[in-house]
Amino acid sequence: MHIAGLGTAHPPIRYTKAECLAAFESSAWFARLDTRAHLIARTVLQRDNGIEARRLAVTSLDEVFTIDPNTLARRFLTNAPALASQAGERALSQAGLRATQIDAVVVSTCTGYLCPGLSGYVAERLGLRCDVQAFDLVGQGCAAALPNLMLGQALLASGACEHVLSICVEVSSAAMYLDNDPGVLISACLFGDGAGAAVLTRQASASGRRIKWTDSTSLVEPSERHALMFEQRDGMLRNILSRAVPGLAADYAQRVLHTVLGRAGLNPGDVGTWIMHAGGRDVLQALEKRLDLQPSDLRYSAAMLREYGNMSSAFVYFVLEAALADGAAPGWWWLSSFGAGFSCHGALLEVQG
Structure with a gap:
């Protein structure tokens, strides 16, 4: 198997950790959480935790603190197909392939649930063939990229496919949850939104890397x-x-x-x-x-x-x-x-x- 093209995508607005802390301190959630929770959030967002900024699928950080099932589900439905398709388009462009040349698409996510799955939204947006083999992988968390690629390898090795599109997309802002648990708070300070895609082929490209x-x-x-x-x-x-x-x-x-x-x-x-x-x-x-x-x-x-x-x-x-x-x-x-x-x-x- 060869990786013939790569593409990534993320929401357009960049939020620094200082901005995230200021938004948290001015939100209604700040008063709901205890003093220890305040200390944890400030420690993570003020010290060097290896993160300076994140991209989140919201137009204002105030939106992050509207936490209810319907709001989060809408955020995932609005943004996951768009980010996945954007990354897929870029991977196809780099590979020099048309969408109709893709024989299978594998989409992974853990931050939201759709039925029919994300693969159908991606196929529609990219213009994949109606007989494309479509696979949705869920529940594998941060590890999902390699199982996704491994499935692509198996499809290529079977001889049933010449080109497979691999996509992972996460809208972590659609999986927001807050309480006084340290792990929950640290998670809220670490995760960002984005999508990555790779075009997988049986044959190596004739030029480039x-x-x-x-x-x-x-x-x-x-x-x-x-x-x-x-x-x-x-x-x-x-x-x-x-x-x-x-x-x-x-x-x-x-x-x-x-x-x-x-x-x-x-x-x-x-x-x-x-x-x-x-x-x-x-x-x-x-x-x-x-x-x-x-x-x-x-x-x-x-x-x-x-x-x-x-x-x-x-x-x-x-x-x-x-x-x-x-x-x-x-x-x-x-x-x-x-x-x-x-x-x-x-x-x-x-x-x-």
């Missing part, structure tokens, strides 16, 4: 699902985020890395570019320590986190796009995502040109 997916693996440990998950409460999604997440992410990331590199006869020193889901600053630091990396090795993940926040499943598309735009050296690249489940996935890419 060639990105070959060579091998991948996954680990899923259901006994750790309560460390990071969504639950339904009051008709809305409530994020559960525990202190165990950075350590779990680093442990599982190391295990999938060693499995795939071992099969290829490689070691971590052979990897020249690291395309990692960030999660947050503490997660990046845990990855750096466990994988024996330098801060510069995770510079693309850190840069995307600082500017966009944690965009959940869409995040690694932004990181891969940033590395390509920067002209990162060809060779072995490592792509990895992790999240709810607890799950972790990794893939070895061979980049040429």
Whole structure:
């Protein structure tokens, strides 16, 4: 499998963490939450937490604090199809393909629910063929990008498809929930909205950079699902985020890395570019320590986190796009995502040109 084109999309308005804190302090929610909650929010949004800004699908931060099931559902329906399609259009353009050449589309999300699913909205907006194979993947959280790509690989390997469109889209502002729980509050300060897309092909492109997916693996440990998950409460999604997440992410990331590199006869020193889901600053630091990396090795993940926040499943598309735009050296690249489940996935890419 080859990645022939990439595209990303995000809402147009940039909100800094200082603006987010000011909006919270002036909202009705500030009075509803206790003093400890105020301290947590101020600590996260005033210290260096690795994030400077986020893009949110609202025209004013005041809208963020209107938290009810109908408002959040409308926000998802309005923005998820639009962002997903915009990212898909850009990936198709970069790949030099028409929408009618796509044989299958795979769309992942965890921040909202539609039936019929997002794939139908994307097919309609992009003008995909009526016989396109359409798949909607849900419930995989921040880790979803790689299972999405793995399904694309399977479709291509089966011979049933020549071109697959992979899309992850998250409207985290449509999954807003507030209470006095530290994990809930920290989540509200970390996540942003965005979409990423990739055109997957059986054959490498004739020109430009060639990105070959060579091998991948996954680990899923259901006994750790309560460390990071969504639950339904009051008709809305409530994020559960525990202190165990950075350590779990680093442990599982190391295990999938060693499995795939071992099969290829490689070691971590052979990897020249690291395309990692960030999660947050503490997660990046845990990855750096466990994988024996330098801060510069995770510079693309850190840069995307600082500017966009944690965009959940869409995040690694932004990181891969940033590395390509920067002209990162060809060779072995490592792509990895992790999240709810607890799950972790990794893939070895061979980049040429």
